[in-house]
Amino acid sequence: MQRMALEGALKCVYWFAKTEVAHTTNYKSLLDFVKGMDCSYLEHLNQGGNAHYTSERILQEFLQSISATISETVFDDIKSSPAFSIMMDETTDVSVMKQLITYARYIKISGNQAEVKTLFVNIDDLVDGKAETIVKSTEKMFEDLDWSFQQCSAFGSDGAAVMVGSKSGVGQRLRRNNSHLINIHCIAHRLLQHNP
Structure with missing residues (x-):
């Protein structure tokens, strides 16, 4: 009882x-x-x-x-997925602390069925919004969750210079762990940057 x-x-x-x-x-x-x-x-x-x-x-x-x-x-499903991608965005909480939010998009396979899923996986406090800090946070998350960078096929972000910079942005730094990683500028953020 x-x-x-x-x-x-x-x-x-x-x-x-x-x-x-x-x-x-x-x-x-x-x-x-x-x-x-x-x-x-x-x-x-x-x-x-x-x-x-x-x-x-x-x-x-x-x-x-x-x-x-x-x-x-969820983390086991992502780990067993043949490939997955991560999507990240920075935010600030009510105490004005920078935070990094991470979602994963992955393939969940059950028998003969395959389904694409997108789920929240992590939020981390950041001391600053520099690319090096974001990459260290991401590498720690991968290590803690025992995920392989080789399975990560894409990185999506808001398109800020710190994320997509061609020399030292987060996407380029993450490519050092996986040279096949695709760097994607989120379409929802891109729509906001139209020219009148």
Whole structure:
């Protein structure tokens, strides 16, 4: 019963993440609502006098566990893909910290079926927006995820000089790890640069 209760709580947390509903303020009320829908097994979350599995800390741990499980599957799919590409863009968070967002586009093969997928894979804080810093962040990501640069077929970016510079841009620096890497200027960013 305790295992069922834990699985039920994890499903509630997963629902919050999947539907993008604020979880920290609604988690306990959702559990109470589900208990009232004849899911009384959730009462087994209460262990002893003070362990109720409703705190913000446990909620964050649930989210991290779900995230790690999903990420592991996705990263393995990318690693086993015959080829994949990465797309990167810089952003700034509310504290004005530079961040690098990375997506991967890959081929997921299941039996005789092949499907092209695009998924978020990483966000990294950057000390600056220099090409060398971005390349180091990318190389670390590849190393941490045990991905091969030889499988990476293309690099997409916003077309900023730091990304596509012909001498020392990120794309050119990444080509040192894979001479066949195609450097692509994102079409959505290119459309914004029209001449009247």
